[in-house]
Structures are given as C-alpha cells and as structure tokens.
Amino acid sequence: MPILETIQGPADLKKLPSSQLPALAQEIRERIIRVTSENGGHVGPNLGVVELCIALHRVFETPADSLVFDVSHQGYVHKLLTGRNGPEFDRLRQSGGVSGFLNRGESEHDAFGAGHAGTALSAALGLATARDLRGDAGHVVAILGDAAFTCGVTLEALNNLATSMRRLVVVLNDNEWAIDKNVGAIADYLNHLITSPLYNRAHREAESFLKKLPGGRKVFEFGQLVKRDAKDFFAPQSAVFEKLKLRYIGPVDGHNIDHLCRYLEFCKRSENPVLLHVRTIKGQGLDAALGNPEKFHGASPYQIETGEPKKAAKPGDAPLWQDVFGRTLVECARADERVLGITAAMPSGTSLNLLKQELPKRYFDVGIAEEHAVVFAAGLAAKGFKPVCAIYSTFLQRSFDMIFHDVCLQNLDVTFCVDRAGLSPADGATHHGLFDIAFLRTIPNTVIMQPKDEDELADMVRTAIEFNGPVFVRYPRGAAPGVPLKDKPSLLPIGKAEVLREGVEVQIWALGVMVAGALALAGRLETEFPGVRVGVVNARFAKPLDAELLLAQVRTAKLFVTMEDHALAGGFGSAVLETLNAAHVATPVERVGWPDEFVGHGSSQEILREANGLSADAIYGRVSAALRKA
Ligand SMILES: Cc1ncc(C[n+]2csc(CCOP(=O)(O)OP(=O)(O)O)c2C)c(N)n1
CATH class of the missing domain: 3.40.50.920 (Rossmann fold)
Known part of the structure; x- marks a missing residue:
C-alpha cells in the first residue's frame, strides 16, 4: 500500500520511521504532478516544499500549533498530510474539490486563509499574541517565500515583531523566485546569505554541529546547549535579521528532511522569534518545472513528460486580453517617450514583459508591492511621465489608499490596466476581480472603462494613456472574443456610450x-x-x-x-x-x-x-x- 494512503492526518505521519520519509516525499510529488497535470495549479511552489511540509508536520502539532502559509498557494502538501488526500484532492481547484489555497472553512489544520502575498507574518504575530493573551500553549509558524518576504506588509510585521518579541518561528522558504525572478535589494541580500563563502562555511559548521546532537527527548537539552553556544554558529550569519531581533538560522537544505526536522526542533524551543532560512528548489522533481520555473509557478493542465500545455494555443486563436494590452502599450510607448510600464512582480501575468523585451529602460518591476507601485507611478507622473500600472483587479485592492491619496487627490496622470477583472474560476474568492468598480467609483477624478472586445481594449489603452488624469481600464483573464484589430487604435470620447x-x-x-x-x-x-x-x-x-x-x-x-x-x-x-x-x-x-x-x-x-x-x-x-x- 502506498505510504501516503496510510496517512489520515499528522499523527500518522509522526508514526512513520524516518527511513520511509523520502519515499513518502516521492509519492507526494507524484500525486501533485498527476493532479496538477489534469487540473492545473501551483506546481513549482508545491514541489519545492514537499520535504519542508513533511518536516513541519513531524515537528509541530496542528491544529494545536498553527502553520501560517503566505499566499498559501504552496499548501497542497499540507493538505495531503492533513486528511485531504481523497477524491477532494483529485478535484483540486475544481467544483466540489479542495481549494488551491488554505481556507479556515476547509480544515481545522488551516490556521489562516490567504491568496494574496505578504500577510503570513502579520497573521502569525496576531495568532502568537492572542495565544499569549489567552495564556494558551502552542507554537505559531509563519512560512514565507523569499518574494513574500519583500512585501510591504511583511516588513511592517517585522518592524512590529521586534517590539513584541513573541515566541514565533518564521520559515523563510527561499527559492529565489517570485513568479518571475525575485527582484530588489532584499532578494539580493538573501541571495548573498546563500552564496557567500563565509556564510557557507558557517552553515557547514552549524550543520555538522547539529548532526552530532541527539534527537527525540534530549532535543530540549540540546536546545539549552544551543542557546548557550549557538550564537557563535548562527549570530554572525545575518546582521540584518539580528538587528531586527530575529535570530537567524540557516541557510538550510530544504530537501533534507532529517536536517529540517532538527533545525525546526531547535526553533521550536526558542523563547524568542527565530527565523529559519530554508533553501528550496522550485519545481523539484519535475524536469519541465525545473526548466521553466516561471511557467510552472501556476500552470494550466500539462503533459507530464514534456511539460507542454494540454490545450496549446493554435495560430489563428483569439489573443489573450493581456497580450493585446501589452502590445498596445509597446506601440504607445514607442510613440511617446513619456510612457512607462510598471508591474508589481507580475511581468508575465500582465504581459508587461512585452515592454521589457522591447523597451527595457521604460519597464519597472517593483516586486510584490502594489502600494509602492502606485505611489511610485504618482511620483513619475508628477514629473511629467505617463506611467501605466498593470495590476490584477484583486491585488489592486491593496492600493486603494494610494489611488485615493497619491494619484486621484492630486489628479495625476496615471493609467491603470486592471487585469483579471471578472472571475478567476480555479483560484476562487481571493482572486476574483469583482470589486474594483465599486471601490474606484467612490473616488473623485476617476475614469473607469471596460471594453467589449480586444479592438476596443486597444482603443481604451490608447485613450487612457493620452487622457490627462487617472484612468482605469478593466478587462478579464483569458482569451478575447477574437475580432480583427484596427491598424491604429482610436481615441474614444470620454464618458460616451x-x-x-x-x-x-x-x-x-x-x-x-x-x-x-x-x-x-x-x-x-x-x-x-x-x-x-x-x-x-x-x-x-x-x-x-x-x-x-x-x-x-x-x-x-x-x-x-x-x-x-x-x-x-x-x-x-x-x-x-x-x-x-x-x-x-x-x-x-x-x-x-x-x-x-x-x-x-x-x-x-x-x-x-x-x-x-x-x-x-x-x-x-x-x-x-x-x-x-x-
Ligand atoms: C498581493 C499579491 N500580489 C501578487 C500576487 C501574485 N503572486 C502569487 S505567488 C507570487 C510569488 C510568490 O513568491 P514567493 O513568496 O517567493 O513564493 P514561491 O512561489 O516562490 O514559493 C505572486 C507574485 C499575490 N498572490 N498577492
């Protein structure tokens, strides 16, 4: 009988001898690959955390302990280990199946729901504070990707964490990728921690130190011992985290279950906030995903052997809405050198990568930072540029105050291309773009439009860019109706039906x-x-x-x-x-x-x-x- 089928919940996982865990990891990978090849889903992020999630559930006791996954797109392994390996997992992301994200309504093991990036640390700090106020026991673990770690909310939580010093474990799951390559100074810093020879030496020493230590009941003693001695091993590794009063441990091989368990046991015994820097490989175990991390971050149904999509686009198919936007933006940018494009870590999702390819100096990826993207655009507009922010409707919700305070109140000339306006069926409630008109309409100075087809989208993108003031053009995911496009988009009269x-x-x-x-x-x-x-x-x-x-x-x-x-x-x-x-x-x-x-x-x-x-x-x-x- 496959080992995975013997696991009805975390207690069964704990009963397995550690010698069986690599085989279990293999079965979990196969299960995820089989299901996502049929249904699509977050393939790469989940294949990368198989060992990490096994280790987390070996060391911690959900639901008494809380595992808080950032975005929670990497929650499939957690679902399989917490009683959701039945037919509901075969229908992952489909009607009647489990959600592609964590959801408090779906399982008592889902401590906190998510779908948007950057919330795990704040939520975990809230859960840890609630635990302490109530006098409860239990551990709280936040699991964040390296890109989620760069989000503004995460940094706000980090700042707050240092003042409250709650008992909390932060697992930084570093695979160097957001959907596309992770960008910015924090990404560089994390990369430096991984690649620096000094840190690598310290890391090797720490590993051999931990290896010598006993497991099981004696781990507590080892924890005490480590408390005394570990400073020498761990403290020099990250001055930045230490200054933030977050004890830094790592980097650790995220595919070695034994090491992960030992490190997590150590973290579990820390009285203060501790950060474990885990190095994982996105897409581990699937060649196609390893070769194309961006495409396999969130993939549509695919052929397992080749990685090719099951429904490939054919010549003559209607274009994607996002591609018509991307191409029109390139044309507008060629025609007017003031036009710039801004994405918040979604160059491929919004097709802003077309601008990156054609006019790289006019393209800005600011990371998962929708709030910053909007104020940054406002600053550019205040100096006469014509920035275009391409952000999904659901993530633009983050930027409400910036749209109000920094763009509309100053009537600045920023164009917003509001992608994924409408349903994202397989992703569900966190990703549907059903609220943007409502929240944007209340703000004075806004112009909000939506095209009936791709030719009108091109007209609207041009109209929005040429109009002097904040304009929002909303359009859905997927393929447009397939009408012919004019040679040059027209200017539409504002406010005319x-x-x-x-x-x-x-x-x-x-x-x-x-x-x-x-x-x-x-x-x-x-x-x-x-x-x-x-x-x-x-x-x-x-x-x-x-x-x-x-x-x-x-x-x-x-x-x-x-x-x-x-x-x-x-x-x-x-x-x-x-x-x-x-x-x-x-x-x-x-x-x-x-x-x-x-x-x-x-x-x-x-x-x-x-x-x-x-x-x-x-x-x-x-x-x-x-x-x-x-
Ligand atoms: C506010 C917000 N913006 C954008 C996204 C889209 N998004 C989903 S996952 C992801 C990348 C996350 O990267 P990381 O945190 O490093 O996790 P990984 O997928 O690499 O495991 C992005 C940008 C989102 N979920 N939320």
Missing part, C-alpha cells in the same frame, strides 16, 4: 464582456415579447456614465437592464441607479451582476455563473419577469 441596437421599451446597458450576452438577451426578448423593442448600449464607461444618453432613453423605456461582470454592490448598475435617482426617474432597473457574497472556486466560468443565477437562462428569466411587471 455606444448604441449597438436601437430600442424603445427596454434598454439594456452592458459593460465589457457582458455586451455579447446583452445582444443575445435582446434578441430573445424581442422574440418572446412581440412588439417590444429592446435596445442595447455598450456602456464603455462605468464612470463617467453617459448620463445624457441614459436620461434621453427614459422618455420611452419601461425597463432598464444593467449587466456587469462585477459585484452588484456599488458596481456599474448602482451607478445607473444613482444617475436615474438623481434625475428623479423611477423607471425600474433590473441589475445583473455578482451577488453580495464571496464567490468560491469552480471548474469553469459557466459553472460559477450557473450557480450564482448568471446563466443566460437565469438572466432571461429575471428580466422577462421584470418586463411582465413593468
């Missing part, structure tokens, strides 16, 4: 990707309600709304319908309602959008739409009922 179909009694106002569904809905309504003429407006702008056109339609409309790929609360439909209300118009409005709840993960857009009353039939049912009443 496009009438696609004339109507009289019913007017459907749709934004972005919802326009196609609106046209289909209009046709169906006219067939089912003979004599009713249904108009469709491509709103283009969520702000400023084309109030003139909207209010002109009031004369004949018995029913307005709004359609958006966004939460209903505060979204585009709310803007329509507010505009009608301000003009004291009481025409009924049927709003179509996502409910005021967190939408979980699912196998596809269609399944999640169906489950949330957003299938074409469900929308037709609601609108036709409203029309009968109107």
Whole structure:
C-alpha cells in the first residue's frame, strides 16, 4: 500500500520511521504532478516544499500549533498530510474539490486563509499574541517565500515583531523566485546569505554541529546547549535579521528532511522569534518545472513528460486580453517617450514583459508591492511621465489608499490596466476581480472603462494613456472574443456610450464582456415579447456614465437592464441607479451582476455563473419577469 494512503492526518505521519520519509516525499510529488497535470495549479511552489511540509508536520502539532502559509498557494502538501488526500484532492481547484489555497472553512489544520502575498507574518504575530493573551500553549509558524518576504506588509510585521518579541518561528522558504525572478535589494541580500563563502562555511559548521546532537527527548537539552553556544554558529550569519531581533538560522537544505526536522526542533524551543532560512528548489522533481520555473509557478493542465500545455494555443486563436494590452502599450510607448510600464512582480501575468523585451529602460518591476507601485507611478507622473500600472483587479485592492491619496487627490496622470477583472474560476474568492468598480467609483477624478472586445481594449489603452488624469481600464483573464484589430487604435470620447441596437421599451446597458450576452438577451426578448423593442448600449464607461444618453432613453423605456461582470454592490448598475435617482426617474432597473457574497472556486466560468443565477437562462428569466411587471 502506498505510504501516503496510510496517512489520515499528522499523527500518522509522526508514526512513520524516518527511513520511509523520502519515499513518502516521492509519492507526494507524484500525486501533485498527476493532479496538477489534469487540473492545473501551483506546481513549482508545491514541489519545492514537499520535504519542508513533511518536516513541519513531524515537528509541530496542528491544529494545536498553527502553520501560517503566505499566499498559501504552496499548501497542497499540507493538505495531503492533513486528511485531504481523497477524491477532494483529485478535484483540486475544481467544483466540489479542495481549494488551491488554505481556507479556515476547509480544515481545522488551516490556521489562516490567504491568496494574496505578504500577510503570513502579520497573521502569525496576531495568532502568537492572542495565544499569549489567552495564556494558551502552542507554537505559531509563519512560512514565507523569499518574494513574500519583500512585501510591504511583511516588513511592517517585522518592524512590529521586534517590539513584541513573541515566541514565533518564521520559515523563510527561499527559492529565489517570485513568479518571475525575485527582484530588489532584499532578494539580493538573501541571495548573498546563500552564496557567500563565509556564510557557507558557517552553515557547514552549524550543520555538522547539529548532526552530532541527539534527537527525540534530549532535543530540549540540546536546545539549552544551543542557546548557550549557538550564537557563535548562527549570530554572525545575518546582521540584518539580528538587528531586527530575529535570530537567524540557516541557510538550510530544504530537501533534507532529517536536517529540517532538527533545525525546526531547535526553533521550536526558542523563547524568542527565530527565523529559519530554508533553501528550496522550485519545481523539484519535475524536469519541465525545473526548466521553466516561471511557467510552472501556476500552470494550466500539462503533459507530464514534456511539460507542454494540454490545450496549446493554435495560430489563428483569439489573443489573450493581456497580450493585446501589452502590445498596445509597446506601440504607445514607442510613440511617446513619456510612457512607462510598471508591474508589481507580475511581468508575465500582465504581459508587461512585452515592454521589457522591447523597451527595457521604460519597464519597472517593483516586486510584490502594489502600494509602492502606485505611489511610485504618482511620483513619475508628477514629473511629467505617463506611467501605466498593470495590476490584477484583486491585488489592486491593496492600493486603494494610494489611488485615493497619491494619484486621484492630486489628479495625476496615471493609467491603470486592471487585469483579471471578472472571475478567476480555479483560484476562487481571493482572486476574483469583482470589486474594483465599486471601490474606484467612490473616488473623485476617476475614469473607469471596460471594453467589449480586444479592438476596443486597444482603443481604451490608447485613450487612457493620452487622457490627462487617472484612468482605469478593466478587462478579464483569458482569451478575447477574437475580432480583427484596427491598424491604429482610436481615441474614444470620454464618458460616451455606444448604441449597438436601437430600442424603445427596454434598454439594456452592458459593460465589457457582458455586451455579447446583452445582444443575445435582446434578441430573445424581442422574440418572446412581440412588439417590444429592446435596445442595447455598450456602456464603455462605468464612470463617467453617459448620463445624457441614459436620461434621453427614459422618455420611452419601461425597463432598464444593467449587466456587469462585477459585484452588484456599488458596481456599474448602482451607478445607473444613482444617475436615474438623481434625475428623479423611477423607471425600474433590473441589475445583473455578482451577488453580495464571496464567490468560491469552480471548474469553469459557466459553472460559477450557473450557480450564482448568471446563466443566460437565469438572466432571461429575471428580466422577462421584470418586463411582465413593468
Ligand atoms: C498581493 C499579491 N500580489 C501578487 C500576487 C501574485 N503572486 C502569487 S505567488 C507570487 C510569488 C510568490 O513568491 P514567493 O513568496 O517567493 O513564493 P514561491 O512561489 O516562490 O514559493 C505572486 C507574485 C499575490 N498572490 N498577492
């Protein structure tokens, strides 16, 4: 029987003789590769932490001890070791399967949920402080990647940690990669710790020192011994961490379970915060992932032998929205030397790497630092540049105050390309981009638009860059509809909608990707309600709304319908309602959008739409009922 199948929870793992652990690690790798090759997922990050997670669960006792994983995209091994190795893991990231991230609702072993980077240390410090205030026992371990370690929130937590000095273990899982190569001074410093001959010597000495020490019950004595003597071994290694009052230990080979267990046992006995620097290899155990860490950070279903995607793009396929953005940005940057591109550690995800390839001096990767990216852009704009920040909708939430305080309040000329606006089905609630219109619309000076197709996206990117002020262009993940692109993008009039179909009694106002569904809905309504003429407006702008056109339609409309790929609360439909209300118009409005709840993960857009009353039939049912009443 495979060893993994004997493990129903961490207690079973602890019963295994250590000689079986390498075989278990191999089985876990095979399981992760099999499932992710079918479902896609965070392949590289998980293959890199197999031994680390085994060691963590050998040494610590969840749920009494808390393991807090940053981002938690590397949580698959933890899931397999904590009772989730059944059919639910076969359906990883699919409807009815386990989530691709940790989730407090999914298991008592998930001490803290995540999906956004940089929160683990703050959460762990909160958990450790709560433990102490309550007088509880238990250990708290934060597990952070080297890139998560560079996030602003992590640095804020580090600063705070030094003043509170809680008993806390920080595991720095260093593989030198974010999604792309990790960047910046902290990344360089960590690299220096790993490669410096001085540190390597100290590391070898520390390893042989630890090797000589007994395991098991005597570890406590060894802990005392180490407390006295370890300074000589560990303290010189990282002056920076020591100054931050975080005892630094490492770097440790993250693929040696025995060493990891010994080091973790030592950390467990420390009364003060301690940082274990673990060196891992992203994608360990899968050649394709080792050869292409960036692609295998988060991969779509792939062939195990070759690493090729199961559904490869073919010539003639519609382009990705993000690629149309990237190419248009390059054109705009060629035409105007003030145009710059900024990414927060997502060059490939946003296709800003196209700018990096073509005009490297005009390209900035600031690391996982969405707040900084926005203020940095504001500073550039204050000196006459035209920065374009490409950030996913969900991560832009981080930058709300910077957008308010640093960009809009000063009316600075920053363009935001808000990628992944709409669903990220397999990733789920932490990654859906369903709230940006709502939080951006409340800020004065914002212009918010969304294209119905890729040709209009190119127009909008150009329009946004040429417009003098903050503009947000939102577009979803995946492939665009596949319409032909004009040779040169056009400038669109700000705040003007496009009438696609004339109507009289019913007017459907749709934004972005919802326009196609609106046209289909209009046709169906006219067939089912003979004599009713249904108009469709491509709103283009969520702000400023084309109030003139909207209010002109009031004369004949018995029913307005709004359609958006966004939460209903505060979204585009709310803007329509507010505009009608301000003009004291009481025409009924049927709003179509996502409910005021967190939408979980699912196998596809269609399944999640169906489950949330957003299938074409469900929308037709609601609108036709409203029309009968109107
Ligand atoms: C706020 C935020 N920005 C961007 C991302 C996208 N993202 C997910 S994982 C990741 C890289 C994490 O690198 P690291 O912490 O070193 O962990 P590794 O994947 O290398 O194990 C990024 C940028 C995110 N999850 N959250």
